[in-house]
Structure formats: C-alpha cells, structure tokens
Amino acid sequence: MWIYEKKLIYPLGDIRPNPRMAKLIAMLLGGANGELTASLTYLNQRYCMPSPEVVAILTDIGTEELSHVEMLSIMIKKMLTDASIDELREAGMEGWVADHNCCPFPQNQNGYPWNAAYVGTTGDPIADITNNMAAEQKARAGYEGVMRFCDDPQILGPLQFLREREIVHYQRFGEALNILNDYMAQHQIRSIKR
Secondary structure, eight states, X not given: OOOOOSSOSSOOOOOOOOHHHHHHHHHHHHSTTSHHHHHHHHHXXXXXXXXXXXXXXXXXXHHHHHHHHHHHHHHHHHHHTTOOHHHHHHHTOHHHHHXXXXXXXXXXXXXXXXXXXXXXXXXXXXXXXXXXXXXXXXXXXXXXXXXXXXXXXXXXXXXXXXXXHHHHHHHHHHHHHHHHXXXXXXXXXXXXXX
16 A cells, blocks of 8 residues: 655754753644644545545645654654753653653653544544644644754754645645535535535
8 A cells, every 4th residue: 555665754863862852842743733643633534535636635644744753753762862861850851751761652742642632533524624724734833833942953954844844735735625625516515414
C-alpha cells in the first residue's frame, strides 16, 4: 500500500540536549492540535468521504503527518538524551524522563496525555474538511509559537520546514473542499445520510 523509505522527510542535524525545547515540542507531537491528532483525524475521516479524490488527499496528508510524528519524536529523544539532571529539572522534564526515559510520548507540554477525543471526525464531509483547514492553521500557529522560543538553528530548521508543510496542507484542504462541493453538486448530494 505504501512505500516506506528509511529516511526522514527532512534531515535532522546535530541536535544537542535541550529539555526546555523538548517540552515545547511535545505540544506539537501530542497536544490537541499536534501531529498525532492530525494524522489520526485525516486517516479516520477518509472512510466517510464520498469523493475518491478527497479520500486520496486525506490519505496523502494523513500519512505525511505520521512522518511529522516521526521527526518530532526523534527530535524529542535527541533533546532529552544526555541532558543533565539539573537541565531536566529546570525544564520540568524530570517526570517525563522518570516515566518514559528519553522516549517520545504523546502528551502536551504540561504533561497531559494525548486523548482520542482530539480526533475531529463528524462524518459530514464539508464539516470535516473545514475542520481540517482550521486544524492546519492551529498547527501553523503552534509551530510559530514554539519557534519564538528557539535560538538553535538545528531545531529551528526542522520546525520551519514543518510549519511550511502545514501551510501546504491548508491549501490542499482548500482544494479538497472545492472538489467536494463539485462532487456533491454533480451527484446531487445535499448531505450524507446517517
């Protein structure tokens, strides 16, 4: 079904220990507007989409979001590995490391674990695609918020890349909304029967 290449979507350089940034990036991974939420939302929504073209867009973007999960997870691991106890304590990450060592875990920056209630699926194609456009804007804003606190180019580069991908996804969902409206008009579908 998919071809998996054993390389990241964006190459990560020499990322040094930085528990403070790891804590912020946790929000981008496992927060309500994070990459795990986006991936599972889009991959779930495709089952109720009437248009094959929109199903393909959801599959493409949902799969790419998994590659973003992979990138952020590796970044978190690198930022926690070899951090001193004092650095971990100062960043408030000692609980994370006590529970998960240096492994990534889907939770936000405040330690709240990821929740399936974050997945935005209504079964209404227009509502779902519109939700996705908003979700991509929230993700973009999240990246920009984290980037304001970053001065390390080895971390900033990947974050900028991922932010740009959120903009592209927003545009693709705009295309999907147009396709969906045309599809529903052509097939005289007013709403999806439940």
